[in-house]
Amino acid sequence: MNEIKILSPATVANVSCGFDVLGFCLDNIGDEMVIRKTKVKGIKITKIEGYNLPFETELNVAGVSALAMINDANPDCGFEIEIYKKIKPGSGIGSSAASAAGSVWAMNELLGKPYNATQLTAFAMKGEALASGSEHADNLAPALFGGFTLVKSTTPLQILEIPTPSELYATIIHPEIEIKTADSRAILPKKIELKNAITQWANVGSLIHAMHTNDYNLLSNSLNDVIVEPHRSKLIPHFDSVKSESLKTGALGVGISGSGPSIFALSKGKEKAEAVAQAMKNVYSKTNINFNVYVSKINTQGMKII
Ligand code: ADP
Numbered sequence: 001m002n003e004i005k006i007l008s009p010a011t012v013a014n015v016s017c018g019f020d021v022l023g024f025c026l027d028n029i030g031d032e033m034v035i036r037k038t039k040v041k042g043i044k045i046t047k048i049e050g051y052n053l054p055f056e057t058e059l060n061v062a063g064v065s066a067l068a069m070i071n072d073a074n075p076d077c078g079f080e081i082e083i084y085k086k087i088k089p090g091s092g093i094g095s096s097a098a099s100a101a102g103s104v105w106a107m108n109e110l111l112g113k114p115y116n117a118t119q120l121t122a123f124a125m126k127g128e129a130l131a132s133g134s135e136h137a138d139n140l141a142p143a144l145f146g147g148f149t150l151v152k153s154t155t156p157l158q159i160l161e162i163p164t165p166s167e168l169y170a171t172i173i174h175p176e177i178e179i180k181t182a183d184s185r186a187i188l189p190k191k192i193e194l195k196n197a198i199t200q201w202a203n204v205g206s207l208i209h210a211m212h213t214n215d216y217n218l219l220s221n222s223l224n225d226v227i228v229e230p231h232r233s234k235l236i237p238h239f240d241s242v243k244s245e246s247l248k249t250g251a252l253g254v255g256i257s258g259s260g261p262s263i264f265a266l267s268k269g270k271e272k273a274e275a276v277a278q279a280m281k282n283v284y285s286k287t288n289i290n291f292n293v294y295v296s297k298i299n300t301q302g303m304k305i306i
Contacts, residue, residue, distance in 0.1 A: 003036040004109055007304045008102030010087045011094035012170065012264045013138035016225040016255040017203035021151050022162075023094075025142040026170060027299035031098045032084035032306065033062070035106035041078040043067055043103075050085030062099035065127030069104045072123070073114060079107055090181075091174050092258035097139030100127030105144060105303045117144045117302075122157050132181065139258065146302030148211060164298045165214045169273035171265045172257060173242060173280040176290040179235050184259040187231045196226045216252060216268050223253025223266065236260050241283045249279040270295065 009030040013023040031050075038044070043057045043066040057063030062081050070079070081103055087095040101124045108115050115123075121144050125135040141149035141159045148162040207222035209215070233239040233256060242263050243254040250272050251265040263280070267273040273295045284291045 001110055003034065004106045005032065005034045005306050006102055006106050007031070007306050008033055008098040008105070009094075009143055009299050009302065009304075011097060011139045011142040012172070012257045012262075013094065013142075014228070014256060014258055015148075015264075016223045016229070016253055017200050017207060018150070019225060019228045020136070020138055022148065022204070022207075023138045023142040023151075024148045024164070024170070025146050025299040025302055026093065026172070026294070026296040028296055029087065029093065029172075029294050031086050031095075031102060033099070033102045033106060034082040034084075035103060035110060036080040036082075037110055038078040038080050041070075041076075043070065043078065044080050045083065046080045047082035048085065049083070051089055053083070053085065053089065059130070060099070061096045061127035061130050062103040063127075064130045065100040065124040066103040066107060068123040068126040069107055069115075069120075073111065075111055079103075079110075088174070090178065092179075092256070092260050092262035093172060093174070094139035094143065094258065096128060096131035097124070097143055100124040100131075101140045101143040102303065103127075109305070118157055118159055120144050121159060125154070125157075142302070144302055147298060147300040150208070162208060162211050164300050165211060165216065165219070165268075167216075167268050168298050169267050169270050170294075170296050170298060171246070171251070171267065171273045171276040171280065172262055172294045172296070173277075173284065174262045174292045174294075175237065175284060176292075177237065177261050179260050181259060184232055184235060187235065188228060189231065192227055199224075199226050219266070220252035223255065225255055229256060232256055232260060236263065237289060238283055238287060239263060242280050245279040245283055246276045249275050251276045270297070
């Protein structure tokens with residue numbers, strides 16, 4: 001096999017109480033990428049469609065993670081990368097992660113799978129660092145493993161796969177506003193109160209337990225973030241209304257996707273997720289902000305060959 005076309009999925013990170021550690025993979029939203037072996041060694045980005053992103057290998061997250069991989073693998077070929085970008089950069093559903101993870105996953109397939117998903121995540125983290133300034137894996141891990149993942153630590157890199165209750169669906173609203181990463185970082189508290197920390201780790205523990213036991217009620221009352229959301233939600237117009245209307249409609253939980261501006265909800269069953277989509281649309285239709293809404297099954301596979 002000399003060429004492969006893949007769908008590299010969008011992902012939701014910072015899942016409520018699981019800030020910086022928990023993420024999940026979306027099913028029908030993602031970038032398409034074509035990766036081709038070449039006789040000439042090295043990495044070349046030959047096509048980018050959809051959004052304006054750098055062609056220079058060292059300035060594109062897909063190129064940086066690919067370079068990290070060939071530096072380790074030293075294959076006797078090179079690779080060309082084509083990116084058909086569907087996930088808007090900066091939307092908060094893992095646009096950079098889809099590119100960083102997609103290139104190395106596809107190259108690994110073409111090389112006969114010498115690396116496992118954790119090793120691929122480590123290469124892709126080099127790409128993510130270019131976009132965000134720090135190596136983090138909370139969008140990469142769900143893209144590469146599928147389903148829900150918990151990044152237990154980054155040094156050493158340890159990723160846990162969390163079982164996904166089968167009826168779980170996500171609804172995402174992406175308001176087309178820009179939130180600067182620097183602003184969403186600056187607004188976070190440097191210190192937190194012990195009572196909030198206790199609530200948060202109790203929620204993370206019970207959320208993971210709920211996923212293992214298919215307990216949708218426990219899942220619902222664990223999806224709370226008392227540390228980050230109260231601060232960051234101020235940057236997202238109408239967050240409180242989207243949250244309250246979605247919960248009123250029957251969503252299990254609602255939170256900020258990544259560092260925003262996208263907002264996610266989790267629901268039991270597709271019908272409920274679609275009703276939540278309508279509730280979200282109703283809130284944003286009354287504003288002058290453009291938006292997109294998606295309903296997605298949780299993608300337990302991750303990357304797909306198309
Ligand atoms: P997201 O959370 O949606 O991934 P980020 O702000 O983390 O958004 O990443 C987007 C940043 O990464 C932008 O500055 C963009 O120019 C840069 N970038 C570089 N290469 C890519 C790529 N292939 N795909 C997406 N973003 C990229």
